[in-house]
Amino acid sequence: MEVEGGARYKGQWRGNMRHGHGVLTRADGHRYEGSWLENRAHGHGTFTEASGTSYEGQWHQDQKHGYGKYVHIDGTTYEGEWHADEKSGRGIETWSDGARYEGEFLHGSKHGILGDI
Template sequence: MGQFNYDRDDEFDQSDLIDRGPYELDNGAIYKGQWSREGLRYGRGVQMWTDGSKYEGYWRNDMANGRGRLIHADGDVYEGDWYNDKAHGKGVYTHMDGAQYDGEWKEDKQ
């Protein structure tokens, strides 16, 4: 799996964001990336959960928002648009066995 392509930096005013090194959240997940001045995940960031799942992409108000990629612990991958922590908009879901859905999503549903 290649590097995630951040292609929408114009979505966020970078001057209001703070870069912060790895930070452990209450649920044990580790987040590294940008934060708002109010202390919320906001802008570019990567989060790794204790089960091995990883999200890399854009955040807004502590939720995945914008373009991002979630690699599930079982190896399945969703890459596409997110809204309020859910797959929402155009996206591709690729199962470990190679089966794939490429299309529209609404609140985590195909």
């Protein structure tokens, strides 16, 4: 079924709202598959950009929130905790050259003291 902005949705509804499991494919090629609550990504789901960059994990009211894994098309990954669409809490960021950071994040940035090496 076509919804706002030329996007297409296939899945469960409650009244006139996406609610339950479903797949939304936007006109720009971005796609979300997972749980919905009152028209918002909520629960577990996967968002894939048209470029191939993706996030799989927990959502809260259309924002990455909880535990999840982000994979960029260049091979960079982040796996860990998210809060309000930002890396926040414990996580591991790994770059395509093999370098990695394991530790705390706050508001999307590395934060805290590096432990013993």
